[in-house]
Amino acid sequence: MKEKISDYKKHFTDKQFLTSFLMSIIFLAASIVINFYAGTYATESISNSVTDIILSNTRAYDLDGVFVYGSIIFFFFIVFVCAMRPHQMPFAVKSIALFIIIRSIFITLTHIGPFPSQIYIDSNILNKLTFGGDLFFSGHTGLPFLLALVFWKDKIIRYIFILFSLTFAVVVLLSHMHYTIDVLSAFFITYTIFHIAEFAFSKDKMDWD
Numbered sequence: 198m199k200e201k202i203s204d205y206k207k208h209f210t211d212k213q214f215l216t217s218f219l220m221s222i223i224f225l226a227a228s229i230v231i232n233f234y235a236g237t238y239a240t241e242s243i244s245n246s247v248t249d250i251i252l253s254n255t256r257a258y259d260l261d262g263v264f265v266y267g268s269i270i271f272f273f274f275i276v277f278v279c280a281m282r283p284h285q286m287p288f289a290v291k292s293i294a295l296f297i298i299i300r301s302i303f304i305t306l307t308h309i310g311p312f313p314s315q316i317y318i319d320s321n322i323l324n325k326l327t328f329g330g331d332l333f334f335s336g337h338t339g340l341p342f343l344l345a346l347v348f349w350k351d352k353i354i355r356y357i358f359i360l361f362s363l364t365f366a367v368v369v370l371l372s373h374m375h376y377t378i379d380v381l382s383a384f385f386i387t388y389t390i391f392h393i394a395e396f397a398f399s400k401d402k403m404d405w406d
Contacts, residue, residue, distance in 0.1 A: 208283045217401055221290035228297035235301035239308055240330035246310040249376045257314040257373040264318060264337075264368050271341065271361050278344075278354055288401035289347050292394040296343050297336075299390055304331040309376070316372040335375045337365035339383035339390075346391040 208214045279286045308330055345358035366383075369375040395402055 205283055214287070217287040221287045221294065224294040225290050228294040228301070232297050232301045235305045236331040239304045242308040243310050243330040244308050246312050247376070249312065251370060251377045252312050252314070252373050255371070257316050258371040259316050260368045260372045261316055261318050264365075264372065264374070267361070267364060267368065268337070274357070275344065278348065285348070288394070288398050289344070291398045291401060292343060292347055292391065293340070295394050295397065296340060296387065296390050299386075300334065300336055300339070303333055303386075307333040309333070312373045312376065314373045316374060318374075332375055333379050334383040334386050335366070335369055335379040337369055338362055338380050339387040341365065342384055342387045343391055346388070
């Protein structure tokens with residue numbers, strides 16, 4: 198514990214680190230605002246649903262409990278991982294913010310309606326964070342995969358985030374919350390976002406590589 202406190206003092210008394218950390222928080226806050234307006238616009242512009250090779254041939258499973266509680270556990274796990282690695286926080290938070298902004302751009306461009314048999318999410322919190330028209334691409338699949346890439350050198354953390362990503366991918370498909378293309382494309386788009394983050398925030402990443 199003393200070592201961890203000392204680690205925090207070392208980093209949060211470093212002017213350069215503190216500036217980078219504060220910028221990452223501002224960037225994240227801005228991305229959440231952008232995501233709100235993008236999600237609202239996408240939902241207002243929503244069109245018809247389309248057929249899907251998997252969703253059209255499987256029944257919808259009521260997995261909203263797994264989705265809701267899994268999301269909560271995922272959130273606290275992110276907080277825990279970052280809290281245990283203060284030197285990695287600026288790059289991790291900036292990468293998350295970049296992911297949210299790029300996804301916001303995508304959802305404003307594609308307005309396909311939800312699949313007819315989509316399971317309703319029974320959660321006041323998550324219903325405020327999801328909009329109905331923000332389908333492409335799947336954030337629940339992509340964000341854990343992004344964090345697996347960010348913390349790739351830590352095998353245990355990497356595998357846990359990959360497990361989250363695969364679990365959410367299965368849940369949103371079986372619940373008909375996302376189309377197959379939303380889920381599959383998330384891995385490819387997220388991989389590109391990670392490399393953009395490496396380039397854009399190279400100084401933050403170099404500080405802990």
